[in-house]
Amino acid sequence: MPDLQVGAFYNPHLGAELVATSGIDHLAMADPPAAADPHWPAIRERYTLLLHDYLGQLSEPLDERSIRRARDLAALYRSPWVAEHFQCLHTEDGTYNLNYVFPPLYTEEFLGRFTTNAMALQARLDQPLVMENIPGFFDVRASRMPEPVWLQRFFEATGVGFLLDLPHVWLEAHYRGIKAERWLAQFPLEHVIELHVAGVEEDRDLQGPWIAPTEPSDEMLAFMADAVARCPRARAVTFDAFSPSLSMDVLRRSVDRIRAAL
Amino acid sequence: MNDRAVQDLLIRALADAPYRESPEWRSRALADPERVERFARFLARHFYYERIVHFFKYSRALGRITGRQPAAVLSGPAFDALLPTAVLGSRATAQAVAGLVAACVREGESPTQVPYLNDLLRYEAAMMVVEAGARVWTDAGKGDGGRGTGGATPEIVEGTVFLDLAYDLPAVLPQLLKPWTAVPKAVERPTRLLVARSQHGRVAVARSDDTVAAVVQLADGKRTLEQLAAGAGLAVPQLEETLKGLVDLGAVRFWTGS
Numbered sequence: 001m002p003d004l005q006v007g008a009f010y011n012p013h014l015g016a017e018l019v020a021t022s023g024i025d026h027l028a029m030a031d032p033p034a035a036a037d038p039h040w041p042a043i044r045e046r047y048t049l050l051l052h053d054y055l056g057q058l059s060e061p062l063d064e065r066s067i068r069r070a071r072d073l074a075a076l077y078r079s080p081w082v083a084e085h086f087q088c089l090h091t092e093d094g095t096y097n098l099n100y101v102f103p104p105l106y107t108e109e110f111l112g113r114f115t116t117n118a119m120a121l122q123a124r125l126d127q128p129l130v131m132e133n134i135p136g137f138f139d140v141r142a143s144r145m146p147e148p149v150w151l152q153r154f155f156e157a158t159g160v161g162f163l164l165d166l167p168h169v170w171l172e173a174h175y176r177g178i179k180a181e182r183w184l185a186q187f188p189l190e191h192v193i194e195l196h197v198a199g200v201e202e203d204r205d206l207q208g209p210w211i212a213p214t215e216p217s218d219e220m221l222a223f224m225a226d227a228v229a230r231c232p233r234a235r236a237v238t239f240d241a242f243s244p245s246l247s248m249d250v251l252r253r254s255v256d257r258i259r260a261a262l
Numbered sequence: 263m264n265d266r267a268v269q270d271l272l273i274r275a276l277a278d279a280p281y282r283e284s285p286e287w288r289s290r291a292l293a294d295p296e297r298v299e300r301f302a303r304f305l306a307r308h309f310y311y312e313r314i315v316h317f318f319k320y321s322r323a324l325g326r327i328t329g330r331q332p333a334a335v336l337s338g339p340a341f342d343a344l345l346p347t348a349v350l351g352s353r354a355t356a357q358a359v360a361g362l363v364a365a366c367v368r369e370g371e372s373p374t375q376v377p378y379l380n381d382l383l384r385y386e387a388a389m390m391v392v393e394a395g396a397r398v399w400t401d402a403g404k405g406d407g408g409r410g411t412g413g414a415t416p417e418i419v420e421g422t423v424f425l426d427l428a429y430d431l432p433a434v435l436p437q438l439l440k441p442w443t444a445v446p447k448a449v450e451r452p453t454r455l456l457v458a459r460s461q462h463g464r465v466a467v468a469r470s471d472d473t474v475a476a477v478v479q480l481a482d483g484k485r486t487l488e489q490l491a492a493g494a495g496l497a498v499p500q501l502e503e504t505l506k507g508l509v510d511l512g513a514v515r516f517w518t519g520s
Binding site: 088092094097102109113139203206 | 264265266268269270272273274276277278291292293294297298300301303304305307308309312315350351396397398399400401436439
């Protein structure tokens with residue numbers, strides 16, 4: 001996989017160090033740059049930037065304002081592709097909002113909604129759209145098909161790319177009590193364009209592991225190497241950590257260790 | 263009930279602790295209640311971590327003086343005690359969490375070094391509380407919030423607040439986020455701010471005066487422009503200019519009575 005790019009997320013509090021460092025191929029942008037960010041012009045000049053903002057949940061059609069924002073950000077970043085998530089985290093009436101990852105029900109209705117709305121968004125973008133898998137912490141009885149089957153059907157229907165978040169797969173396997181490699185094998189890896197890798201730590205609410213702004217373990221890196229070998233279209237691996245508590249040392253070491261493990 | 267409506271029930275259950283305890287939710291048996299509760303608590307901590315980091319960033323910058331980091335409250339027993347009644351995104355829960363943060367930072371207060379700390383905490387808490395509430399995620403193209411025509415009357419948007427401070431806080435806030443050795447000073451001068459939120463959730467702050475305050479307080483959705491102008495002591499063109507700024511800020515909208 002000689003052309004695989006290895007990068008991280010842009011964390012504005014590390015802006016000065018990211019401008020000065022080398023060996024990081026790209027930065028994913030989770031938020032637009034702040035107007036007062038003194039490092040943004042150099043970051044934009046220096047790096048390939050990947051649009052990874054929240055654009056909207058594709059269980060509903062994106063409105064014109066959201067599409068314009070997505071187009072403007074993609075143009076600003078000169079992003080090679082645009083990412084969104086398989087998530088449905090606020091109610092239709094706007095009353096409740098979880099503000100964090102939560103997947104849709106894996107049903108025909110939601111497959112139709114995401115397929116239609118992703119294709120409508122793709123038609124308005126100048127870059128390819130990729131969609132990221134979102135982990136479930138618990139099974140919902142109203143889901144009607146396994147997540148990998150639902151994803152396979154989505155990607156086949158839309159031609160959209162797959163942003164494979166490996167810790168999400170690893171966590172789901174953990175909470176299902178199955179081996180991560182066995183769970184991963186069911187996902188449609190032939191559609192993967194980008195992979196996310198991250199560290200996990202024990203969370204006291206979940207009473208188990210969850211993604212944290214820490215280095216990926218050796219186990220996670222081995223899982224990544226195995227996954228990448230099965231993703232023939234993969235173009236980039238991104239260390240997925242975006243937090244004010246992330247240190248440059250952790251970011252730097254994580255990128256180096258990802259590169260070494262590939 | 264379609265699948266989208268079922269998804270809304272799940273989202274509500276994760277966001278709304280009292281609803282999770284209700285027979286209505288429990289009788290649906292959609293998921294393992296113990297797993298749902300663990301994930302809901304995890305989401306609550308994450309939800310308010312993001313807001314504390316954002317809205318209390320100035321207190322965070324003063325952490326080396328106060329000895330307190332605002333987000334530390336999330337790992338304390340007082341936050342745990344809130345969880346059984348928490349409703350993510352509600353004003354009541356935002357008020358309660360902001361109160362915990364302010365109390366935590368005040369405990370480490372060094373009043374001689376940061377004389378405006380009390381104002382600062384009130385400002386940050388107000389921002390967090392104003393941000394709470396239902397929002398519009400997808401525009402339906404109705405253009406709510408426009409200038410209004412055909413007899414539309416201006417109305418204060420729920421949640422809009424005035425903040426009367428002893429110090430000129432807006433002048434010092436940008437300095438707090440830059441590198442400093444001595445604590446940036448604020449001028450002691452009565453300052454009135456208007457804090458409002460757009461329908462999409464953007465919180466904005468503007469300096470206010472007695473005229474603006476009068477307009478906002480009289481904008482009840484019933485008074486006409488002429489009545490409002492008379493009450494605020496403004497000519498109608500002046501009132502229209504003031505209202506334009508207030509609509510842009512999110513403090514006032516036009517009520518069409520539909």
